[in-house]
Amino acid sequence: MTKEEAREEIARLSQELNYHNRLYYQEHRTEISDFDFDTLLKKLQELEAAFPEFVDENSPTLRVGGTVTKDFESVEHKYPMLSLGNTYSEQELRDFDQRVSKALEGAPYEYFCEMKFDGVALSLTYENGRLSRAVTRGDGTKGDDVTNNARTIHSIPLRLGKDGDYPSAFEVRGEVFLPRKMFDKINAEKEDIGEPLLANPRNTASGTLKQQDSAAVAKRRLDCYVYSLLGVESLIQTHEEAVHLLEKWGFNVSPTYGKCATIDDVLKYIAEWETKRLDLPLDTDGVVIKVNAITQQRLLGFTAKSPRWAIAYKYKTQSAITELLDITYQVGRTGAVTPVAELEPVLLAGTTVKRASLHNANEIARLDLRVGDMVFVEKGGEIIPKVTGVDTAQRKPGSQAVVYLDKCPECGTPLVRTEGEAVHYCPNTDGCPPQIQGRIEHFIQRNAMNIESMGPETIAGLLSHSLIKDPADIYFLTFEQLNGLEFSSYSEKKGDTVTRSLREKSARNIIDAIEKSKEQPFENVLFGMGIRYVGRTVAEKLATHFGGIEEISKASYEQLLEAPEIGERIAQSVIDFFGSGKNVDFINKLSAAGLKLKTEGGAFVAASDKLAGQTFVISGVFKGFERDDLKSIIKQNGGKVVSSVSAKLNFLVAGDNMGPAKLEKANELGVKIISEDDFLKMIN
Template sequence: MDIRQQINHLREQLHHHNHCYYVLNQPEITDREFDALMQQLIDLETAHPEWSDPNSPTQRVGSDLNQEFTQVAHVYPMLSLGNTYNQGEVTDFYQRVARQLQTPFEVVCELKFDGTAIGLTYENGKLLRAVTRGDGTRGDDVTDNVKTIKSIPLQLHGDYPQRFEIRGEIFLPRAGFDAMNREREAAGEPLFANPRNAAAGSLKLQNSALVARRPLDCFLYYLPGGDLPTRSHRHNLEKAADWGFKIAPHLRVCHRLDEIFEFIDHWDKARRDLPYDIDGIVLKVDNLDQQDELGFTAKSPRWAISYKFQAEVATTRLLSVDFQVGRTGAVTPVANLAPVLLAGTTVKRASLHNADIIASLDLHLNDAVHIEKGGEIIPKITGVDESLRSTTAQRVEFVTHCPECGSPLARETGEAAWYCPNQYHCPPQIKGRIEHFIGRKAMNIDGLGSETIDLLFRNGLVRDVSDLYRLEAWQLATLERLGEKSAAKIIEQIQGSTRVPYPRVLFALGIRFVGETVAKVLCRAFPSIDALSQAGETALMETPEIGPRIARSVIDFFADDTNRALIERLRNVGLTLQADSDTAPSASGGALSGLSFVISGTFAIKSRDELKQLIEQHGGKNLSSVSAKTNYLVAGQNMGPAKLATAEKLGVKIISEEDFLKMVEH
């Protein structure tokens, strides 16, 4: 695999795990494993800026956007913090700060709460707006729900600024979480996995009266912006406490590295005595002028970092192993465990990932297995106590046939996963493709969740995605849990999806290895489904970012008679299978042909995504960071100081949003 293929593969993995973590609240890997993948990608992109991509996971904070809420741009981007896991990495951070500042500095150590981030804007002492992190640039307006949280003041007192923002973490105390799960269990409802997911899910409820019945709490820990009472982070928090905010407790100001380690060591043990979950410690340079001097990287401040605690470990018994089939046919083993308390929640299941993991662990039924929650969330088996194994214990063997349809499994050379090849008749694969097709980033058909898809499948109404467009409201209205109103809304959503643009339709088809970004690249090079279906391997691989694996997957997809017939059915129901001539990206000859742009900050006329789309439409290229290859830096409000400084140093032309829009006017 060459460097460009490695970069594309890492991007696909990270986009997938971002979606699982931030959107589905169903993470598949640990925080540490995610950070390792991210660091690999950062290193490769830094070494190879010629393959930069503005949609790379390195340029974003994972998204929790929900279409049912109004999207609001953050005045100050909500950046993530870099993570450290050992004293050596903390020392590196401390020494980097010392080298850059060359003056004495203080570090504020705070608890890292395991909840969901929120930004609160106040005007004239009243809560004006509450916005989630979202993608770091824009978030969901959840003001009505946040107003139900009693620890968040609706009216301030004292000498507060006329307008300001304060940020913090909304969380569920353990006692409240346990009480909620007891109620759900009694009602026969699925239990929440952990307090973090429960808090995030609560903020996305459409009925604020339901939110009010959940025991959410909130600690505030940061005031962004320039018009602040003091130039000290901790003193600003003290002021905020005077105004009526519940400020994060247990803060300590440290003057030396050994004091930082004392604080970390203390809370690594004492966190179990807290009534809420923490998963680490946050370190911040206290002086705001020094923060400004240290500045930011593309995705995080240089003046702050988080230290993540090691995962807790428990031992329990392996009762059995289930084998689940996904959308692509990949078969994933899942361990069923004797219930055990771990990191504040009861664990009953753990992912085993693939056959190689099972073999490396040499698992037997009824083994005493060691499990841990990577990042305090994902349970996984990390080892076996063979001294406790019975001599008659049965070895766990990976299945040879699909547990759903009985087809013999296949494994491609160089891949860890086994696949069911019966893609058109294996029920979980069929339903998985339909769920992918209706997703928000694909056809965005609201009202059709996994349960409804299963209902449609079991009743013989849907066998592939084209069947959705033949559904009628009366067919849906007769199904359980639906009704005339819900049925009419679903049909309206399905009909409206025919207006979804070609790149999202291509992504929705679920071609293996063709993620959201690759779909856009292919649509630029082949502006219709017919052009793409006729492309040979050479033409595909001459397309930027398309390697042999993706090229072969595209060719195989269109070589299949079933897929070609599906495309024709989708064409007949009116789906958009070619780029609109008014909005199609121009590979060459556009007003911006041959020019490279970096977008930074917030804008008044267009969103960042709209500006980037205009650049692509007019033949230009979006870059994630400023370099000697950058022609223009489009500067908005509150843009990253690092980008500005680099642009000035390299002599890159800095233009406003208005200047840019004049460049693309016809």
């Protein structure tokens, strides 16, 4: 392929990928399969690696991230990002309307209403139709340049259509958010690997946007709604026209806006969306009301902090007050102990709430809780009830502060608390009933062994009859043991414990499901083992990299760190797991049961021995490859990747923005430093 042909093909592929990105993320439809999209993307990546002079700063390949930013540059906003005045009151809205009417001296005016999203404000600058800069709100005057991270957000256009009638430079304001589904998925993964859960989507979005590695940002799948257009005064007369221009140019605008002729219409919009907003993919906390005409906005002007032509109506937090009857403690499969508030039943957001989260001992101390207190309960993220405060005016005389328990509520083992962590743990992993049950429930779930027909009640019954002690025992159950098995369980409907029994058909279904689960691939088995910090994605990486359980169990700490996405904490957890004799026995039982403990194709197949006996450290950001890709290439050609520079190291592969400490040490020790191009020459 000639250079000119490569340039044209890169441009064609970029245009096609941008088109499909827009369809998927902004119009919510597709014309090609995920496989076909990934094929196009891979082809573009290969061409850009071969012809780096044609790589565009807004290429679709940048959506996956890879840039590392140590320090975010502080940038002054061209147009200050001011705050809005807030109100919770209908009367204050009417007062706002009267001020607008008076300032406009009786001239007719109308309002434009938009949902107020609970995310992170972002300013996007476009030059000649290309995203040139993305800056956080900061203090309103200056913010942080997070352009590399913003480029990974698929709903933010990197390049506008060629035939657009947009000016040479303009600015777009928007709100970056983490969709609730993605937030729930991340927390489910964290729960699986025994990590503390994230607090809420807004804080998670904010923290993600400031990650140093844009590849980590890309994995969070942030989204963005835009709502404001600046620097285009000659093209528009109203805010409504600005919103329609944003839609026309391919920006992601929430379809929840509305034009209102009077303040009464505004109040109707607010009432309509008070419940409808709960069905949106993100959290909202109110409505923004703006005077629609741009000339009238200019006439109304600004105060020192906010525009006089706009105001935010905040929905009252869905909350209630009720009595704290008791605090109970739940033990998870990893041994984490979670305190739960037992409440006098209270109606909240259409449901009766009896229990609420207290998170950990720190939160109980912060609230200064006492049993018998009247507590405020809110729905965090509109979904999970949580205790947010205490009405101390109603506190009963003589009440005592809650003392956090020091022994496991299930097995009586003294609890432990690792330095730097907020959560208490029960260390009795082999004898604590809820931990045992939790590990078995984790093992049979759909993402692991997918054993259908076996729910928590059945597992509890099997444990109570001593038919199983760990997940591997499931594979040695017989139909005769299950058929007619009786066990007790609590019935919410009857409010009491009832006796149940497995009928013949149910017993047969369970045995069949157990047998079928033996077909699950190795990565599912590995995930089901419940190694701390090894979630579904990490299990897949380990399985692909090592090929089998024997190779993983024998891997050294350094060898584990060579695997994609395996950090020090995960590597140590894997070492600890396989260092336990009980876990070795558990794996032997799984092997005897016939489960797959190797990947279908085995580990990666070596392409050559060109790098045999050579060791490499990879540092920095590369034009044609992700660092994990470079690691795989080195290993496929017989080389070894290590994490630190030493006198025994053969090569330091240096990319852009590499750490100065590694470079300095390599020079000091006389280690050969090579570029990405040098490396490619070695293997080609």
